[in-house]
Amino acid sequence: MTRGRWAARARHVLWRALSPLVGGVRIGGRVPEAPMVLVANHTSHADTAALLAALPPDRLPVLAAAQDYWFSVPWRRAVVTALVGALPVSRTGPGAYEALLEAAAPVIAAGGTVVIYPEGTRGQPDTPVATFRSGAQRLAADLGVPLVPVGISGTGRVLPKHGRLRPEGVRLRFGEPLPPERCRAVDPEVVRAEVQALRDDGSAVPWPDSRLFTWLDRRSDRELVAAGFLWGVAEAVSWPIIAEMFLVLVGAPQHRRLGRVATSVAAGSVVGVLAHALAARAGWRFPAPLTTPRMHAAARDQLAASPYGVREQAFNGIPVKVYARAAGEGGTDLVRFGLATAVVRPARILGVGVLIGLGARWAAPLMRRRTTEHVVLASVVLAEGLHRVIRRWR
Structure with missing residues (x-):
């Protein structure tokens, strides 16, 4: 097993072990095989932990993380690299997409998964998912891999912006992959609406009382x-x-x-x-x-x-x-x-x-x-x- 696979397995075990602290993670839908580009809504730092707990380690998930936030301070860079396996990505500016493509290509070539939050920043819980940028769809098309939508619910209550941890529980629902040849033609609004529908349909991922x-x-x-x-x-x-x-x-x-x-x-x-x-x-x-x-x-x-x-x-x-x-x-x-x-x-x-x-x-x-x-x-x-x-x- 390569170093990258060992690291992915270690992160998966870590976040699965810690998932009871957020009330557990419940998964709906089928997790596709890698390689793929995965897009999800973003309301909390707990989103990434939930995804890493939910995704099997053989999918080799790597997060595209904002360079100006996560990599500008040494301790943040160390944390996000060790615990998440993040790729530094510029949110704006010339050459931002080209840098993302260059960083993501080796991950996809190794059979991995690139996780992107197309909103670009954390939103508020229980509000509509913000506008999606098109970079994730371009990336999937250019690398020839499917784009997989994921709806995440509960993390905004588990760990709200500037708030305290509460074990409310997290639900993830995986949608149908979008083939790479269709990624450029589909409007980002369609992908955004799909992610929001996956997020909002909690009945599709039931979580009964004991x-x-x-x-x-x-x-x-x-x-x-x-x-x-x-x-x-x-x-x-x-x-x-x-x-x-x-x-x-x-x-x-x-x-x-x-x-x-x-x-x-x-x-x-x-x-x-x-x-x-x-x-x-x-x-x-x-x-x-x-x-x-x-x-x-x-x-x-x-x-x-x-x-x-x-x-x-x-x-x-x-x-x-x-x-x-x-x-x-x-x-x-x-x-x-x-x-x-x-x-x-x-x-x-x-x-x-x-x-x-x-x-x-x-x-x-x-x-x-x-x-x-x-x-x-x-x-x-x-x-x-x-x-x-x-x-x-x-």
């Missing part, structure tokens, strides 16, 4: 609040999974209902702790999985020093059910213990809810489509966290 998200979305507020309350109670009595995990698994995908869910979990936790303490005082002992003798000893010592010792639980990793049992069995003043619990548990759970809400709101478009993956990843992280906590308290 089944798990759809199931959660159909649950009523009452169902989610009840489930959160019961989770909070169960975790305070015996359930080994922390109360905040309900916010991660259910509240994050349903971020608009996260406040109600977090409140219900906090309320359930307080009720569960007090019920557990009263039951322990009456001689009931519930199973306490994933706890250690050192945890129980530490909780007893902290509550013996003060009934407000439960506040240590917010940061030390000991499950709250351990404190509930220790308070009941150790003769702790349950009134003051209950008051402390009613402050400490909601403060921690609602605080975590705020942090989750900030992230979930940003990641909402991605979460809709990747709820199952989110649950799996969160479960793996939780398992590792529990392992570390238990090892610490052995």
